[in-house]
Amino acid sequence: MNRNARRKHLSNAVVGLCGASVALALVPLFFVFFYVVKQGFSSLSWDFFTKMPKPVGEAGGGMANAIVGTLILIGLASLVAIPVGLISGIYLSEYPKSKLATAVRFTADVLNGIPSIVIGIFAYALVVLPVKHFSALAGGVALGFMMIPIITRTTEELLNLVPPTLREGALALGATRSRAAFTVMLPAALPGIMTGILVSLARISGETAPLLFTSFSNRFWSTTLSQPIASLTVQIYTYAISPYEDWHRQAWAGALVLVSVVFLFSVLARVVTKRLERMHRT
């Protein structure tokens, strides 16, 4: 009896601890969120989006160049990653059992786990070293490499959600394999794939490490691809480790913008995926 009571108590204690660990993990989430919103909101103004950075010591100014820089960088990354990711995702879902598919799945997962700073070194050696100067192009390439595995796996997963009967129907009507893939399967999964791409964009727009020595940074307005370019994340980094109060303020504002974009896309992706799952289940 005594032993059973002890077992029961132990069981309840562990159940309680498991619940407590969920609560414990949510503490930093709210803590981070709270500070980013609090500090960021009071520092965020119209100037942040439209003005250029002011010289050291002068208050005010914004991050217009860094925002445009980040947009250019993720545009370049998309050009690199979307074709490769999308088409290799199609391959994975069309020939799931082939040896190449197994290898691609494995390396995509591995690539996903490689530290972003290492990808940065790779892009540096590939793009910066030959021409001996930092460039927006190098940053875009680095971010693109990071996007490829995410897009590949999302495309595969979402194509697998589409009922195989659709493909079989198309093939039975005499369509070629590629026609079935591109005009039947892909459109059916497209809304999900698009959100997957948006999420990967949001994720890489928060990356800093691979940009430090590829796109570098730039205090001035620049949209030239062969020149160093400012980015929101590197700017936040520079401002955060600077000794200036006004720069700290702007770093928080930048963090708020970043976090909002990432969260918005995460929620959006969730809604779309849920809807797609429901749609294809029936």
Added chain:
Amino acid sequence: MPKSPKPRRKGEDLGFRAGTGFFAALVVLLVAGIAFVLWRESRLSIAKFGFNFWRTTIWDPVAGEFGALPFIWGTLYSSFLALLISTPVALGIAIFLSELSPRFLRTPLAFLTELLAAIPSIVYGLWGVFVLVPLVRKLEVLTPAWARTLPLFSGPPLGVGMLSAALILAVMIIPFTSSVAREVLKAVPATQREAAYALGATRWEAIQVALRYGRTGVIGAVILGLGRAIGETMAVTMVIGNSPQITTSLFAPQYTMAAVIANEFTEAADDLYLSALIEIGLVLFAITLLINAASRFLIWSVNRDVKAPAPKRATLPVGEAA
């Protein structure tokens, strides 16, 4: 009669397979390319220092002396501490979400814990510098004098240092470990728990059965978190203090492999310096590659084991009751 369309279709299908396969092969090629380029660019340092690079502690770019031991130490120590903190919490979350949580709470709670992974590293770093580090400093000041004599808590209370880095790393890897561990627990057949309950097990005892069944996968989940911790750059760079020294003190500022690359790469003026930094990157790549491969293998082996006996269940009349 029209000619059979078959030969043309076959050709097109082959073309489609080759065309999409080409892009798929690019993904494999990319990883191979990273390995090759990192090796090529670090040859200078490898040739000059050999294995001593990883055994010596002096990092003096001016004198051209490079020893990476303090960075290895910092990376391993911070990752180890982060795992120590995050593993119980992450497993607790996984158990709660897969075994205990009421159904209506499951999805929102899983979403919230996974949001932790969506916060960019730089935002964690910013928060670390301005919120966590002052907090940790206060904590360090409060440490009683007798505890300060222990090597674990020696040194001045700076706030920046190993403790802040380990805490922030722990928060960052929790969502990775917990979501994979949850998937693993989900893959454990319900019959395992049912059998335990039928024998009179308490909830915790039934959970233990499930954990034991999926233990390789759970270990895989923890290792996946380790891989993340080892490669994490920005947040750690901003709070660890960036001082290359080998000490067990939690209060002491230290340095990691990723942090030294982030800090010094653009300053590396000569080829040898750059090559030494790239060699650190090469080893970082190799370590994370091995860790990821190991973790994938462990997680995959659980899924395979579960899938094999699954059809049997349908033939068991007892299973219907569940």
